[in-house]
Amino acid sequence: MSEAGTEFLSILAATLRLATPLVLAALGGLFSERSGVIDIGLEGKMLGSAFAAAAAAAATGSAWMGLLAGVAAAMLLALLHAYAAVSQGGNQVVTGMAINVLVAGLAPVLATAWFHLDGTTPMLPSAARFGALTLPGFASLGVFYRQVISGHNGFVYAAALAVPAAALLLARTRFGLRLRAAGENPQAVETAGVSVSAIRYRALLLTGLLCGLAGAYLSLAAGAGFTRMMTAGRGYLALAALIFGRWRPVPAALACLLFAFADATQARLQGVALPVVGAMPVELVSAIPYVLTLLLLAGFGGAARAPSALGVPYRRDG
């Protein structure tokens, strides 16, 4: 195999790894937003999970305990979000921002207090992390299977399975139907005798679960512990992918793959001399995923139609 071919396969493999937290978070945001609650707080839920997962794994030495703690933390934050945005009818964008800022402060405060390190958790040994899985080797499936599909972390496969699962849940189940109805026409849902608040709470708990997985992936699988702001805007990128994917599971996941591909490519481009422009400075190349997000939103975002009741708190008497 040529060197360029190997390089390309390794970029594809990196794309899948980088897409994993984006896909999980975007699917999380999908449930929240399709039920009518704007979720700018994906970033904070992910960061909270990344911290709780790393802290619990460091304390117990068990990756599974870490995962459990991460998911629990993100779901607690989702409950807080639901209380403010659904029960109290507060401004949903502000609520999400509050969660992001709160976690950005809380995680390093607790990390410093518990582990006496400056805002980080201790480096996790491999026993307290999730390692790569080697899928059964079908030699006949060739180099693409061996290098791109096999050999990832369990989270990568979980994210891949979560896409069809979310699509089925949304399109084919009674809960999915009600969830979509709560985001489009909450009055009709209440008229049918179903509580809009209950649906939105459940939708946000699902968001918490998926953001919990995304955060735990960052600190237990992709990384080996928690560092300050380790989500680095992934929650916002996931939200942009969701909007670009017009609030549908498969297109949103494809948008995440596109962002991840841009990210994987920029990592390879650093220091590489290109034709015409020469070597791109590292500092500028790192902006590629964000510029791409803007271009995609500008090119297609205008045509997107959000769920009708998105951002509108529901009041029974109003």
Next chain:
Amino acid sequence: MRVGATLLRWAEPLLVPLANIAAALLLSGLVVLAAGADPFAAMAVLLRGSLGDPASLGYTLYYATNFIFTGLAVALPFHAGLFNIGGEGQAYVGGLFASLVCLFLGPVFGWLAVPLAVLAAAAGGALWALGPAWLRVARGSHVVITTIMFNFIASALMTFLIVKVLIAPGQSAPESVPFVESAWMPSLGHLLGPSPLNLSFPLALLLATAVWVFLRRMRAGFELRAVGANPEAARAAGISVARATVLALGLGGALAGLIAVNELMGAQHRLLLEFPAGYGFMGIAVALVGRNHPLGIVLAAIFFGALYQGGTELSFDLPQVTRDLVVVIEGLAILFCGALENLFRRRIATWLGKEART
């Protein structure tokens, strides 16, 4: 009855934020407890560190200056129904423009470089806000996401410019050469000091007044608020929503850009990496606590300035608690004043006598 109504009009906007702030501080106290420190000791450090002596007070007002600028930068677009989370990037680009004036025109123009650099800071911030404004008007893109993307892009661009282009020759620290002294913002540090307090503080107070006049007494300000209250009705009344959007975000960006005047021209006297340091995000909390009213923003900015200055003392006196505690209080303030604003309002309104309103 009239007395009751007047009381309500004055007491409610004061009591509700106070109750919200008290709740935020109470919960932060629990966080300090969870961190294994004494919450009362932490509060004492915060108070002493921020107001205990003239120099601390000078620092408090110096930080408050940044928060007045970013608080107004969030509040002004908010009146037009736009949530500007891009203060961070707008301040950064404002800093670039101001620094270019100070570095290259400073030696030529003498003191005249100061007003020029102030205008340049505002122009840079406004320019960076016009990108999201254009995307909103022309393409319907969400301002929240575009302003955040512009933050990341500004950060990448500025890192490149500072590390590769504007860095002082023969030096490894990522910062420019110092500005000439004639391009410094005149210091007020000798009045409350020694501290980096400078003429930016009165400038911020002046601009807070100007924002009030603009919103309440000028046609463009009225149009902007009309768009925020009901875009459809405003459009039907012949107001250009596009113009109001560009104006609101442009002015917001200009205000955020002025952080550079306080930070770079007033205190650091050079361009340095990541100088906006979260002030842009803090503006959200300031605007919410100050209820998007210029006077409220000035008071909230002084409160957060005190927290910020007191927070620097925290890590010295209480090793278990880092200054990230200030960010926790900031997050809780956003939560209580913004998201849970109705939690105490109804109770306080009832307590003040709801019938007084009629």
